[in-house]
Amino acid sequence: MRLQHPQTKADYEPPQGKLKIYSTLVRWPVLSDLLLIIIWMLLWKISSLMEYAPHASIWFPPAGLTFSAILLLGLRAIPPIVFCCMAATFWENADYGTQLPLHQLLETGALFALAHISAYATGACLLKLLISRRDDHQLPSLLLAFTIIGPLSALLASYFTQTALVISGVIPDSTAGHQLWLPLWVGDLLGILVLTPLLIGLLRRIYPRYGVWVSELGLRQVAGSSWEFLLKLATAAVLMVAVMSLTASFQIKEMAFAIFFLCIPQMWIVYTETPLRSGISIALMSFFTAVLVKYLALGEDALIFQFSISVLAASTYFGLLIPVLASSNSRLREMTRKDSLTNAYSRQHFFQQAEQEILRARYYRQPISVIVFDIDAFKQINDKFGHTIGDLALISLANLVNTQLRQADILGRFGGDEFMLLLPGSDQTDATATAERLRQALPQMRIAGISRPITGSFGVTEITPTDTISSAFEKADALLLEAKRRGRNLVLSPLPL
Template identity: 85%
Template sequence: MLLWKVASIMEYAPHASIWFPPAGLTFSAILLLGLRAIPAIAFCCMAATFWEDATYGTQLPWQQLLETGALFTLAHISAYAIGASLLKLLISRRDAHQLPSLLLAFTIIGPASALLAGYLTQTALIISGMLPDSPSGHQLWLPLWVGDLLGILVLTPLLIGVLRRIYPRYGVWVSELGLRQLPGSGWEFLLKLATTLLLMVVVMLLTASLQSKEMAFAIFFLCIPQMWIVYTETPLRSGISIALMSFATALLVKYLALHDDALVFQFSISVLAASTYFGLLIPVLASSNSRLREMTRKDSLTRAYSRQHFFQAELEIQRARYYQQPISLIVFDIDFFKQINDRFGHTVGDLALISLAELATTQLRQADMLGRFGGDEFMLLLPGSGQIDATTTAERLRLALPNLRVEGLTSQITGSFGVTEIAAEDTVNSAFEKADVLLLEAKRLGRNLVLGTITATE
């Protein structure tokens, strides 16, 4: 009812407001709470009908007001229930990585719901006798649609956040969208907000004083400071800024008598809102891309380089050859690792792999690379190390392994190693095959062994 009062303040024609916030609340409430939100919304629709009658002093019979209220309630709720239900269905089938498609769906379904609400509301008012059944009455759907459209585009995300704070049990999917960002200085946000609002006021005052329709289109330049806020502030603050800008714009249209330019300002708010939501995708997509790159580069369990990334290390080999430096490869694994899994469980086996990776990392220089081939098999690429230095490194690791302490594991860990210096004609793949053969031979000879080979050049 408070939002309804706000809308009536910004009314520029009977039943037509510059901006209609109750539409955003209805859409948000049904989207988040479902059917349980409808009774309260229906009560407010009925109460608002009597409120409108008192405001305009129409003194209609209470029976006609009840009929009008019932028809309006049905029109308002059914339109937004259809749209919110469809969007909720799409949300249930998607995850955080498909946030762009969900925002696109919102910017299509939201306006379509508002259009349906505008047409149904017009029909309800004509049937109840509140509007004449004439060409003028049949043209009300357009201002109704634009006002509702702004209410949905501007307020829905912000109101979902507010409602979720009131009803934390609902809308778990909101926290899964990836819109997380730490807030910066509050004073800096207020400065950005004040700058944006000042520019908006200047444009609208110039439009009113110069009586220039062309000047009204300068309002679209507010996309620039609004994007400044979007890219540097949290999603919540971005939502607050677009809501305040929309409210201020609607009030200025009302009190500066810019009714002839109302449509320009209304669509400018729509553009700003849509730009805001799609602008929010940039940090989300950047974060998602960063996580995907990290997933392809690093093994999720041990944080060693993944097999795919490790085998792309040809550049390291080329660099070693260019500077005429040796480069070696060590392939190693845990002895009887299957027995550890079978006897102590896979959780203990995972802890053993993590401990082994951490131990190997402590033995590495900055240029060395640790990779996990799969299972319990690891690889070490050692630029600047020849066969002898690499064998020494492997031996040092072999001697340190029994000292590892793994929670839940009562037996000592040992490992087998195959070491080879990468020859001039070798690739990472061919060097791996050589070291892997040496590893298998070390296991065949009794395990807990480092086995290497001297290249022809050495």
């Protein structure tokens, strides 16, 4: 079986356009901060367009961005967010036409920044502490921590914000003023639960030096067809529009609970698409839910729709564990099957495959042989040229052998510089000829850093009806040792050449 060596980091070069952007952002960090400010203000403006009560938006994405920024960047995120809170205060004053004096605007903006940042900094720092204490970054535990800490941070932020608005005189110190925390909390909750994962991914691109731990969570998977993904999104969109339109048309409050049926297309996406696409889908659902609540005048049912999307977001993250764990298990199986350096089969998997091939050969009464070989004086290569060059020699050897094999042949690495070859359909004579061909090809390898030719020694044996793969390997290994005693660069088998 011909095995191709996997692409290494050295073989991969990022697209030149992205590389240039990342280099610019690293060289000029202020550009990253400017992008953070622009995105925060854009999300704030979108949320202000979706207000269904004074100061209360159906969906408050800046909460998710602040939480994500502090989680990823730490103290670095605070100055840009303080600026955004101050700017939002002045902008809101212009939108409402309240004409507050400058000193009150500055006080309100400062109190809002303190309330907003302190609450989300508390939650983000706590979550980051949990991440730093987990060397293996266990995804289920982190998701559970996020779904607890995120809503509590939003609750804290809503109470602090309400208090700041009362102190600054923006809202009255009355019963109505002290009840603002609930709509504030639900809007912030939706922004955190739905958008934090996507915004962390976005911020990692804006701040290339931050967030290495994110790549260790095991969320990368290969995306499928874009058209299939769009079909699933369209299904969810049709269901959402139908439920919310019927609720608005018939004015039956209980109909709003049908929005929970969105879990069906969303789970379809979660179990069949990548984590990125799952995050995009829940973000789009939350956005269009907010838009429809606003423009279908469903303000009285806003809490139902907000909580439904929040529950759906939490379900999405825990649902992600199934494909992520399946992907992790697949990678672990691949690691047990393949040698990570040479991409040859591991010793355990080679012996398992060999047992099956021996049974097949005996059933069809076909010959089968095994070759054991290694590089001559490999220890001297490591000692003289270094282990990196030694690894390169092993990789080159495996690649060379693969070019000489038939589709049915199996290459395995026993350990160190010792390899095994199983040759179904080859008798002793054919296997010896294969080994001799490989021996003659080895000195033709050109390895950077090694000036002398590479040679190898080979032991060859045909597997008899009474042999197991272990006993056949021992015979071939003994012949390999004898070839080394006779001076190396030799093929030995029970039959003369």
